[in-house]
Amino acid sequence: MTDPAPTDIDSLSYEAARDALIAVVDQLERGGATLEESLALWERGEALATRCETWLTGARARLDAARAES
Secondary structure, X not given: OOOOOOOOHHHOOHHHHHHHHHHHHHHHHHOOOOHHHHHHHHHHHHHHHHXXXXXXXXXXXXXXXXXXXX
16 A cells, blocks of 8 residues: 655645545545555545535636626
């Protein structure tokens, strides 16, 4: 089992964060990680999910603003 790639999550695009989150979930579902590795993966997954939600919230706000202008 390898450690998750160290990446500044706040700089990830939505697509990159989503793909990284999918990889984390896959690693957790396959099992075989130590407790410490599993906790690190879980924490990274939570941070990636938060990043995705931030992107989606921003996109929703932009759509709402565009609709309000028309």
